[in-house]
Amino acid sequence: MKFKPLPRLGAPLLPLYASAFLVLAYNFTFWKTFALATGGANLANAPVYAGAFLLLVLLFNAILTLLNFRFVIKPVLVLLFIGASFSTYFMNQYGIVIDSSMVQNVIETDVREANELFSWKMVQTVTILGILPAFVVWKLPLEFRPVRRDLLAKLGIVVFSLLAVAGLLLMLFKTLAPAIREHRELRFLLTPTNMFQATHGYLKRKWATPLVIAPLGTDASRGPKWAASAASGKHTVTLIVVGETARSMNFSLNGYSRDTNPQLARQKDLVNLSNVSSCGTATAVSVPCVFSDFPRDDYTAEKARSQEGLLDVLRHAGFDVLWRDNNSGCKGVCDRVRYEDLSQPVAGDPLCNTEECFDERLLRGLPEMIRNAEKDMVIVLHQKGSHGPAYAKRYPAAFGKFGPVCQTNELEQCSRESIVAAYDNTILYTDHVISAAIDILRAAAEEGKADTSLVYFSDHGESLGEKNMYLHGAPYIISPAEQRSVPMMLWLSQGFRSRFGIDNDCLGARSKQPFSHDNVFHSVLGMLNVSTAVYNPKLDLFHACTRGT
Incomplete structure (x- = not known):
């Protein structure tokens, strides 16, 4: 023709x-x-x-x-x-x-x-x-x-x-x-x-990426509380769980109508912070930002790439730092620490399919890792979490509690209710993963293997049809609250609280106060009693609840 x-x-x-x-x-x-x-x-x-x-x-x-x-x-x-x-x-x-x-x-x-x-x-x-x-x-x-x-x-x-x-x-x-x-x-x-x-x-x-990374916190050392507890002979193990695309308003711990947090609601000593803002609205921004010492108002990608971050400071202080990833990488923040990529599917692995692996894979081997630790450890678990638009792929079938769910990435073919249902199932699965991590840490603490703790926060939120917006990544200045409001939780074993003099009731009383990703860098240093000139106690959410400060 x-x-x-x-x-x-x-x-x-x-x-x-x-x-x-x-x-x-x-x-x-x-x-x-x-x-x-x-x-x-x-x-x-x-x-x-x-x-x-x-x-x-x-x-x-x-x-x-x-x-x-x-x-x-x-x-x-x-x-x-x-x-x-x-x-x-x-x-x-x-x-x-x-x-x-x-x-x-x-x-x-x-x-x-x-x-x-x-x-x-x-x-x-x-x-x-x-x-x-x-x-x-x-x-x-x-x-x-x-x-x-x-x-x-x-x-x-x-x-x-x-x-x-x-x-x-x-x-x-x-x-x-x-x-x-x-x-x-x-x-x-x-x-x-x-x-x-x-x-x-x-x-x-x-192209402006510097060739030389400026050191940060090279003066970092263990504070006086480490010497006082050295006789116990126990190591500390802290899990930092970096969630993906979880927004706080869909957590039942924050008042959401669906019971998306049945397991965490039963976790003793869990502190849920319900008023937390993210540094950015996309992983590529928020992850480097939250692990840097720059507050959001002063953060730029150039600054973050030009110097070391939180994991480097912890390494300077003598911690064994490990990043375990089930996402698309650490965006540069783990370049100088140990790294494990657990996102690649393995044939026959029940926690993987042909395309990806579920977040429970991040917990595999953790009990043995804690039991055999020779140094104090900080382990970062980077979730796949609630990444869209194919929310239904993020969780095993057993966690499909809410429905009917949108089974496609073509969201225009789905009702908003089915999109939200699929998303809520991802939160239900995240609830299970975090709760299982806490169970591992509690068991290690009760066995006398280590003093353990967990910090969880999401990198950013997600739009689910509000104002006809979906997914995330909107410029921060015009981004909706759904993309900025993120969950954050703390869990500290009794031995960890005693070692560092942290009052859990005091933390609970602060649970509704406004916090942000700006607090993470300094709070992790504060909870682990790391002494360094780059630590700012005003941004440490533990500071007001720690004896001897």
Whole structure:
């Protein structure tokens, strides 16, 4: 079958048509948000929408005209259309925005996580909005003028377009200025500029990675309480459990209507902190942040990469530090300590399937590890937790208590209730994993093998359809509470509390006070009585409940 040849098009018109197509076809989320920012979609605002549309088309036209050369413009538009189709799919499907953190998530995720985002709807969107327009542009015959006339025409088009943009800005400034100032998320929603802005931000951070890591807490040593308890001859073992995508409002310990924490609710001496905020809304941000000594307001990825973190300070203080991972890596924070990757499926392992392993695998061998410890240990367990959108894959069938559940990663095929049910089952399974970890620590303490403790917190939360948002990764400044409010729990054996003089009742009395990831670095040092100049007692949530401080 032969296709009818496409009509020839004057080359100067291609950037204009492409610009109009970009602004119209890929920016549903942008225009919806813009309408809300300017008083709602109504006839009275039609001139504003028309002016904003024309402004963006002319701005894009000026930029693309600068690239409108033979052998250049077509490859550029092909890449733009295909990239923009992916961008618009994820924004429309999950309510996310495209920023540097999202680019980092895409680049640093593993193949299994990436596969979960694949769906036939994505294929359809990319085909219709990406591949087909790209094919048309590639096959379109263009008529280019002689070089001198072509350059003069380009100059005229760019100057006219920019002057028109300036005029429209002056006319619409009274409306646009407050809308853009009050709705900063608009710059993350405009496709394709959001892709370039986000990629530039990510590469700028990536290329700025220092070659030399500055040491931190090299003065770290055991405090006086270690000498007082040395006669016992028992080691200490502390588990730091890093949850994934768990939001506090779906924990029944925090008042959620479903009983998602039946096992933890029965754990004696558990302290549940119900008012905790995360450092970021994505793993690639929160994990490096929480293990750094920078508070969220002063944190940047560049700073975190430029110096050592909490695990290094503990290593300087003489602890044996181990990171056990069932996720997509530690994002650089465990580069200088022992590391075990438990995420790779093993044939015949009942805790694995063909694609991934369940979080209980993180607990395998822990009793023997504690029993045979020759040094005081800090073990980090990095969960797969509640990572979406395929929530139903995160837990064994026995924990499918709530239902019906969404069994696909194509969330548009599921009711919100079934999505939440699947997510709640992941929390139920996390409840089991943490409770089982506490049982291991309690047994070791009762056998006299070690003084044990556990700290659990999630890296960030998750949107489950609130305001039509799903998943996570929204820029922090505009992120909803569902993506920032995270669970946090503490459990200390009686021997651990006695050794370090920690009052559990006092901790319980502070359970509703506001805390954040900022507290983790200093609280771990405080609970283990590590003396170092980088320790800040004001951020140590144990400090007010520790005798002798």
